[in-house]
Amino acid sequence: MAKGATFAALRHRNYRIWALAGFVSVIGTWMQVLGVNWYVLKETGSATSMGFAVLLQAAPTLLLSLWGGVLADRLPARPLLIAAQVAHATLAAGLAAVALTGVGGLPLIFAISLLTGAVSAIEGPVMGRWSSTLVDRETLGNALALGSLTNSAGRILGMSLGAVVVAAVGPALLFGINAASFLAVVVALFGVRQGALHGHQVAPPDGGRSRGGVRAGFAYLRGQPVLLLALALAFVLGSLGRNYQVTMAAMSEGPLDAGASGYGLLSTVFAVGTVLGALVAARRRELGYRTLVTAGLLASALQIVAGLAPGTWSFAAVILPIAAAAVVIDTTVGTRAQLDTDGAMRGRVLAALAVTGSVSAAVGAPLLGWLSEHAGPRQTLVLAGSVAAIATVAAAVALDQQRGRGLILTLVGSPLRWPVRRVARSAAPIAQPAGAVGGGQLTLRPVLMPAGDSPQAAGVSPADLTGPALAPTCR
Template sequence: MPEKCGTGLSLLPDVPRPNEPSVGRFGEVLRQYNVRLWAGADLVSVTGTWMQVLGVNWYVLQVTGSSTRMGLAMLVQALPVLLLGPYGGALADRLPVRRILVVTQVLHAVLAAALALAVFADAGLWAIYAVAAVSGVVSAVDGPALGRFGGMVAGPARLGTALAFGSLIHSTGRIVGMAAGGVLVASFGPAPLFLWNAVSFAGVVVALLRVRVADLHPLAAAPREAGAVRAGFAYLLRQPVVLGTLALSFVLGSLGRNYQVTMAAMSDGPLAGGAAGYGLLSAVFAAGTVLGALVAGQRAELTTRLLVGAGLLASALQVVAAFVPGLWAFALVLVPIAAAAVLLDTTVSARVQLDTREDMRGRVLAAVGVVGSLSGMVGAPLLGWLSEVAGPRAALAIGGAVCLAACGLAGARLVRRSEPAVPAALATA
């Protein structure tokens, strides 16, 4: 059984029972001033982030004509998270996270402005890669702190619903950001996208400063100690359910979730959709994530059993997608796959937070970030290689089959060892 410390659940008599109607869960969460404030700032920030992602990709492709160089920029930004993420988690567990976030958001704004300046000055790719590397260092500290602060905003009574609402915000911000960014980059180039992202972080800083501190739900902090990172790893190794959850997340993330690769390969290859088809599939996938967030928000419980079930559904549909004949049929199958993917992410986030001690939560969230980065770095090139060697359909089928096997193994081990179900209403940290 995982080690846990008190989450204060026994002090929350107004928590909805699992057998009560789950109507309006998002509305219940949004009654809280801090949640409304943080959600609004998050939507603006996520929109700016996706505008910047599009701008960087467009700029690198315009300058080099190389998708490999574009991928290198993403790799340069991901590496610091892999190397420094555990240290960022240790800081988040020990220091006041609101102060950490004010600093990191200001740094993100400065870096976005630096990107705009580099493009205006035609500084070259080295400047883009340098900013990406520094952004990765900031994100290594930023990610675990954001996770802990999100739990403090929503409180332990509504973690699952708040995480699902966060997924909805992320999906909406991605759709709006990519759409608006596409219009702006075609008319004015990428620099305005970077400037908008810089401004968007101001909204997050304002929200951090205006939050009602008295309404936050404090989490136990870790003491100042030598070897905090080692202590985090040692703690994680004693949590078989959390380790199994992370292992399943890695397999599903690497071979079952890199749809930017497989959608492009399928559209360019057997589906004969070309660039327009890829755009259609990307839009459909984004719509599916919105559906998944809505489903997750209405779930009465977020359990390990749900995690395995969503993984089995997504993996089986991935195998089906490998054999569908046309673009529209493939797009239709993508909708429940995307929805299941969000359900997976929400459940993983809820479980790893609720199944760990509060003073270790930052370090465990850092491990989640490391697993996410690794799955992208390993899975994207592997699926790309499989698509070239065996064909896109075979890549999808092989990846789906491996994911099915991983879910079956997880179902045999995780569900049996996990704790009794925790209501989704209680999964909001």
């Protein structure tokens, strides 16, 4: 990919079709998210109940994503994805019916939310593995970054339009629009030219391992120390440095005294930052481990600065690059998860990435909330940023040892290299496979073409219940 080719992936016809469908679908997704939140809040008057609905959609990821990864590695993707879109559309239509008639009420809303999360958990790895066949290896990272851009822009537009619609006519229309949006994904699945797909789904000669199920996926991951280190770093950065919906609210109500309007401003700035981050990632010639470490250090340092920000606007100025760095981190981890893994195991690796994102949110959000309440929002940001920075440097040293390269020498300088190495040395061999490392250097076996999350998103992004698909259309 030529340097600076921000939209290089769009030269692929199949990807253009998929990206357009993804954008339509993401808009519908966020309309539905807003509609469910509004309906539950109106019926109960409880933010806790609203959070419970969100939890019901996220929880199945922990239980079902790994099985979705197995399906992604074993079965043809397109029939599974078409079935998933039909299921999503049916569930969204069910929400519309409840909102219009009141039949079933909140219990049915919660049940549909749980089923929606279950479909998304199974669909995510399948979506990620199949969608990466739309581009060649050189433009995979760019395609992932553009997927993050699609998700961020669709989120902003979906939430903005949804707010207008729900105020005017209520949430039923939002659910109906989301149900119709899945038609765009089905049309795209049929519109993609099979002959133009890249050969990511061809299993390697030892592809029989794809029959090993979930246990085989865990065994494979145990033999990939570099990938495990990247996932561990993503977990720390995600749990301590990315749950800004919690810390932004705590800062707005506390030290900044900005109230609801200030929280809305900060949320908008954060959303803009994710768009900028996606553009930065798209312009990168290569998304490697050095990029991951650099973005992690930047986000962690800025988090400390955010805790010291005196006012709302200065806090917003720091939030913007933090959001951008978060997207770069997500995109880089998703790219490495696809490029540096065995083709027969890629669906299960993507499932592990989705689970990592969900667990980091589930652990980090209540932890940061508790710290903000008992230690103070500023102290929480400084403490979490400091821990994240230390973890990033430790992971960098361990990656340096495993890969036999001077990854951190140019990042933190040689004076810091050796003292930190002693701390991180115990982390490096945690999953060192027999025969895989010789002389301190890891030999990776990337397949010819990656297949495979924001994403989200996204994986996903974190991005909010999505896996790491090229165009984040999975729910």
